[in-house]
Amino acid sequence: MPQTTDQHPDHAPLRGTPSPEHRKEQGRAARTLLPRRSTAAWTPPTDRRDPVAILQAQNASRVASLVPLRMGRMAATPFSFYRGAAAVMAADLGTGPRTDLTVQLCGDAHLANFGGFASPERSLVFDINDFDETHRGPFEWDLQRLVASLEIAGRHRGMSRQERERITLAAARGYRQTLRTFADLGHLDLWHVQLRGDEIVERWNGAVPPGVMDNLRKALRKARTKDRQKARRRLTTLHDDGELRFLSDPPLLVPVRDLFDDAEQARLLGVVTTALAAYGDSLTGARRILLERYRLVDLARRVVGVGSVGTRCWVALLVGRDNDDPLFLQVKEAEPSVLEPYTSASPYPENGRRVVEGQRLLQATSDALLGWNTVHGADDRPHDYYFRQLWDWKVSADLETMLPVAMAAYAQMCAWVLARGHARSGDALAISAYLGKGDVADHSFTEFARRYADQNALDHQALLxxxxxxDVEAVQGV
Structure with a gap:
């Protein structure tokens, strides 16, 4: 009887799993491609591309009026520059030696792209929360981006070299040790592993002073209040016709009524209504039925983040039973991953789907309304988008006040969920064998972080x- 295989485009169908010893040998063999100590010796190539030119090339496809805002945000500090410079680091890592131990990469795994949110089961979970650059590639690229971000953030906060080293080592060691643990799990057991808020308190309670843990408990409780009702209070007002409407707070939140004339507003709202219906096809049947119970009432352009500024990002306001039943959807443009030129083509023709499929693979649990669609804009060009709820118990770390000991614990949390995502999408046993039982790789990644932080400071100065x-227009302080 013939059989068919419904497979993920990134993976070949299973035809018998290699033995554990064979997989370990594959991991150890990868050391010939990228010796573990060589990561510590990273230096910029002599033909390195101009970092400002890389950023300017990205700006060409973005909303021109918002590009100066992006440049201004990146110019603020070396850490803010790093947050927006995923394309620069992709060029640096992509043109050098690498392992052949591939995973689904986050693609932009800096420490500010992790946080807490609500699972569909209404538990608060901690995980990676940004997937704009997700793509398959060598596992070490994500880990290098994470440890470098910790070093740069530590410098931004004025932490000593010794404090920064403890933090970056905590991340590298935490990733290695966590991955080794996951390598021993069965596939189904691994698939269900997640890091919930209560588990964070239990797991790291003895690693930080009591006051720090008290602050964490408060932040977890507060996260549950950052929901759609808070968005309604903060972002909307009641119009004369009894409908909710977005407030105007330019340039960060601009309703379509302030961007276009009446005819263009009507056309755009019609396009978005159609897009919402089509996006529902990317959801499961039950979730599509939930979405269909809401109707679109308003749309606004919203500026988010640092590196994403200038991409087309909208927030849609929908209403269900009445005005006390709002739904806020972020509708965010998805461009090709910055990693794609250095790896392989995406298996998906739609970049919105690339983002969504990568997120579903890396996260233990994802937004119930996460989906994608392609929309033709006013320029008659197709634009890929992904859709998700705007606020659903969102919480992020306060990096400006975090103490060194707390940042070391936070580094371990980030490394934990990164290792879990890589174990789900790659060969944890092979990667674990590559890293080894000792601390050689830990110290190598830590030294890389110092070297890359030095380069990032030079790149930031080049932008200034x-x-x-x-040569570059920038609007700062917004």
């Missing part, structure tokens, strides 16, 4: 120089 020379 370009702004001062008038």
């Amino acid at each position: 120089d370009a702004i001062a020379a008038g």
Whole structure:
């Protein structure tokens, strides 16, 4: 009787799993491609691309009026520059030696792209929360981006070299040790592993002072209040016709009524209504029925983050039973991953789907209304989008006040969920064998973080120089 295989495009169908010893040998063999100590010796190549030119090339496809805001946000500090410079780091890592131990990469795994949110089962979970650059590639690229972000954030906060080293080592060691644990799990057991808020308190309670853990408990409780009702209070007002409407807070939140004339507003709202219906096809049947119970009432352009500024990002306001039953959907443009030029083509023709499929693979649990669609804009060009709820118990770490000991614990949390995502999408046993039982790889990644932080500081200064020379327009402080 013929059989068919409904497979993920990134993975070949299983035809018998290699023995554990064979998989370990594959991991150890990868050391010939990228010796573990070589990561510590990273230096910029002599033909390295100009980082400002890389950013300017990205800006070409973005909303021109918002590009100066992006450049201004990146210019604020070396850490803010790093947050927006995923394309720069992709070029640095993509042109050098690498392992052949591939996983589904986050693609932009800096420490500010982790946080808490509500699972569909209404538990608060901690996980990666940004997937714009997700793509398959060598596992070490995500880990290098994470440890470098910790070093740069530590410098931004004025932490000593010794404190920063403890933090970056905590991340590298935490990733290695966690991955080794996951390598021993069965596939189904691994698939259900997640890091809930109560488990964070239990797991790291003895690693930080009591006051720090008290602050964490408060933050977890507060996260449950950042929901659609809070969004309604903060972002909307009641119009004369009894409908909710977005407030105007330019340039961060601009309703379509302030962007276009009446005819263009009507056309755009019609396009979005159609897009919402089509996006529902990317949801499961039950969730599609839930979405269909809401109707679109308003749309606004919203500026988010640092690196994403200038991409087309909207927030849609829908209403269900009445005004006390709002639904806020973020509708965010998805462009090709910055990693794609250095790896392989995405298996998906739609970048919105690339983001969604990568997120579903890396996260233990994802937004119930996460989906994608392609929309033709006013320029008659197709734009890929992904859809998700705007606020659903969202919580992020306060990196500006975090103590060194707390940042070391936070680094371990980030490394834990990163290792879990890589174990779900790659060969944990092979990666674990590559990293080894000792701390050689830990110290190598830590030294890489120092070297790359030095380069990032130079790149940040290059942007400041370009702004001062008038070559780059920037709007700062917004």
